[in-house]
Amino acid sequence: MGDKADVWQGTLALMVLKTIEALGPLHGYGIARRIEQTSGNLLALNYGTLYPALLKLEQEGAIASEWGVSENNRKAKFYKLTRAGRRQLAREARNWEQTTAILARFLAPTDGPA
C-alpha cells in the first residue's frame, strides 16, 4: 500500500457528496467502494473513516439517511443528497477547482532560464 495516497483532510466530504450525486441514494459500503474505484485504487481508504464524515454531513443537513434494503437483500442505511447538499456540492466543487487551478499555475513547469 506504500504507493497509495492518504485521503486529504476535507476532501472526503466532497468525494462523498459527488458520489451520492452521481449514483443516487447509496449505503456507506457502496460509497466507500465507489470512492476507491473512482480513484483508480490509488487511495488508501479505511472504510470506517467514512462514517464519522457521513454523520457530520448529515448533521449539517447536506445528506439524509434512511434504512432500506440493498440490491442483494441486506438491511442497510441509505444516504441521499438534500437540496442543501446539492448547493454545498456545487459550492465546494467550485472552490476546489479554483484551488487546484491556482496550485496548478504554481506547479506548472516554467520556462525559466535553465
Place this chain on the structure above:
Amino acid sequence: MNRLRELLLRLTGIFRKQRREQDFAAEMDSHLQLHIDDNLRAGMAPAEARRRAILTFGGIETTAQAYREQGTVPFLETFMQDLRFAALIKPLPYPNPSRLVNVTESIPMFPRADLSYYDYLDWKKMNKVFSSMDVYTGMGYMLTTGTGVELVAGSRVSDGFFKTLGIAPILGRDFYAGEDLPSAPKTVIIAYSTWQRRFGGRKNAIGQTIVLSGMPHTIIGVLPQSFQFAPRNNAEFWAALNTQNSCEKRRSCHNFNGVGRLKDGVTVQAALADTTAIAQQLERQYPDSNRGQGASVVPLSEVIVGDVRPILLTLLGGATLLLLIACVNVASLLLVRSESRRREIAVRGALGASPGRLMRQFVTEGVLLVAIASGLGITAAFSAMQLLMRLLSKDMLARMPYLQGLGLNHRVLAFAACVALLAVLVFSLTPILRLSRAKLREDLNEGSRGAGGTLWRRLGSNLVVLELAIAVVLLVGAGLLGKSFYRLLHVDVGFQPDHLAIFQIVAPESSYGKDPQAIALQRRIISDISHLPGVKSVALSSQLPISGNGNTNWIRIAGRPYDGKHNEVNQRDVSAGYFTTLQAKLLRGRFFTDAEDESRPGVVVINQAFARKYFAGENPVAQHMGDTSLSPKSMVEIIGVVSDIRESTLDADIWPTEYGPINQSPDTYLNLVARTSQDEESLLPTLTAAIHRIDPGIAMIGETTMMRNIEDSPAAYMHRSSAWLIGGFAALALLLSVVGLYGVVAYSVSQRTREIGVRMALGAQRAAVYRLILTEAGWLTGWGIASGLLCSIAAATLMRNLLFGTAAWDAATLSAVAAVLAMAALLASFIPARRAASVNPVDALRAE
C-alpha cells in the same frame, strides 16, 4: 447556518446517545455483511472474507469512538457525567474513584446479583477491561475474647482487594498475591477503630494471633482511620479468603461481590460488553450452572450512594423551591418599599444623585439584607446539622459513610455564597428596575398615587401567583409522599407483625456443627423459650420476613417437560411452628410438624405466588419437585400452600417462595421469632437470657421487634425521610405564601383606601367592598392554585420513583391541597378585606 445546525444536533445528541449507538452498531454490521458478501462472490473462503472486510474497515473501536465524538460534544458529555456522578455527592475516598466499578452477575430477577467464586476466577482471567478485579463478601465472626465469645462483623476479600481500591495499610502490610489461596496461612487486616479499641493502638498488634470462629488468624496490617467501604463498613476484621466454604466450591452458588478498576480509556459500557461476552461464553461452557447468568458493571459510586440519591434530590428540589418563595417574598416587600420611597428617590435624583449613585444605594441595602440573613442562616444550618447527626443511629451512619465528616466545609460555604450573591442580585435589581421606569418629574408630583400602583399591581401580584404555585407543588409533593408512606406501612405483609420479638442466634460451629447437635439445639431453644411466661409461641427460621429476597433455589417440577431454564425461587428453612407463630394463613394442605426431620421424606410448603406461577389452575399439594437434574436427594413433596408472607422490603415484588422444615437442613445460624402476650420489647432481655442459659457460648445480635424492623427497613426509611423533608418544606411554603398573599392584599387595600372611601361615600355597601377585595385575592389564589396543580402533576411524575401505591395525579391529594390553600388564602385576604370594609369614608377622603 450549517455549522449552527451541526452544533445544535450535537448538543441534543447527548440525550439520544443510546439510540445512536444502537443505530451505528446496526450500520456497521450491515456494512461488514455487505463487504463479506462481495468478498465471497469474489471467491474468498468465508473466514478470509470476514477477515479482509474487518481489515479494510480499519479499527472498529476507533471508528465507533470517532463516530461517538462526532455525534455529540465530548467535553460536554464528560461534564454531564461529572455532574451526574460527582457533583451530587462527594466522590468515594479512593484514588481515581471514577475508575472503580461494581462487578457482579445479573439474573432477570436481580439486575445486580452475586458472583460465584469460579465465575469470578474466570472473569478475572479472561477480561480485557480491568487492570485488576477482586471480590469481597460479608462474614460474621465469633471472636474469642478473654471474657467469652463475641459476634463481630468481618469481611473476606481476595488478595488484591485493597490494592484495587488503592488503599494501603498504615501499619504492617497488605495481603501478598496468592495469600487468598487455601494453602496460605490465615491472615487478617484489622480496621483502625478495632486496632484502637481492642489492641489499644499498640504497634505490637501486628503479628498477634486472634481466634475467629475457632480458627487462629495472624494480624498483618491495620487500615487507615479514614478507610471506609460502605457495603461492609462496620467490618472489623478483613480476612483473606483462603478457606472455601461449601458454597464457594460450587459454580452455581453465588456469594461474592466484585470490585474492578477499569483500564485507562475503557468505559463502563465497554467493560459491561466485555464481561457480558465472558458470561455468555461461560453459559455455553457450563449450561447447568450458568444458564441465564449475565453480567452487571456499574460505577461503584452508584452502588454506594444510589439509594440515597432520590432523597438528596428531593431535599435539593424542596430547598430550591423554598428559597424561591422566600426570595419572591422579600423581593415583593422591597418592591413595596421602593414604591413608598419613590418620592425620596426622586428628590435625591433632583438634588443631583447620578443613577449610578442611586443604584449603589440599592445594592448596599441588598448586600446588608442578604449578609444578615446568610449569617443567621448559616448559624442555624450549623446547629441543625449537629442536631440531625445526633438523630442518626450508629448503624445508619455505618451504612452512609458519606455523612461522616459532614459539616460546614469550604464547599458548603462557597455554595451559600453563590446563593447569597444571587439573592443580592435579585434584591438590588428589583428596585433598580423600578427606578429606571420611574419618571422623575411625575414622582416628585404630589398627586401621582393612581399611576404609582400599576407596576406594583402587575408585578407584585404575579409574584404572589408564583409563590402560591410553588406552595401547591410542595404541598402536593408532601401529600403524595405522606400517602405513599402510609400505604407502604399498611401494605399487607401476610402475617400479624405486632407482638413479635425477633433476634439472630449464632451457635459455635465447634459444638453444633453436626446436624444432630444443631437439631437438638433448635428443639431445646423452642421448648425453653415457649415455656417462658409472656411467650405464646416461638419459631426459628433461616431468614426473617421483610429482610429481602434472595437465598434462592433452582427448582424443577417432576413430571413436566423441562427446558433447562433456571426457575428461581426464594428458599427458607423454618421450624414447625413458624407459620402459626407469624399467624400466616394456610390456604391448602397442611403445615409440617416437628417430627419431619432428615429421617423422613423431604417436604415443602409454598407460598401463593409460587402456586400462581408454577401451578396455575392446578392443585400444587402432593406434587413433587427437585433441583435442575431432579436428583433423588433433592426431591421434595409440596404439602401445603401458605399466604404470601412478605419476604422482601415493603415495596418489592413478592417472589415465589418455598419453606422447608428446618429439621431437614439444620444450621448454626438461626433467626428466632417469638409471639408474646405482653409488650414484645420488654421481653427481649428475658429471651436472650434464656438462650444464654442453654449455652453461654451462643452469640446473639439484632434484638428488636418485628414492628420496628418494618419501620426501620430501608424502603420505609426512605419514604419516611422524604415525606418528612418535603412535609417540613411544604409547611414553611404554606406559611410564606399565605403571608405573601396577605402582604399583597393588605398593600393593595392601603393603596386604595381613598378609592374605597369614595366608593362608600357614593353609597357602596360593606358587602360590595368585601367582594371587591376578596375577588382580587380570589383571582390571585385561583391562578396560583391552578398553575400550581399543573406544575405539581409534572413534578410528581418526576418523583414517581418515590411514590408507592399512589398515582402522581392522585385526585384526593390534589383536591385536599387546593382546599387547604384556598382556605388559608381566604383567611389571609379576609383580614385586609375587613379593614377595607370598616374604612370610615370621611377619614379616607381626608387622608393625605
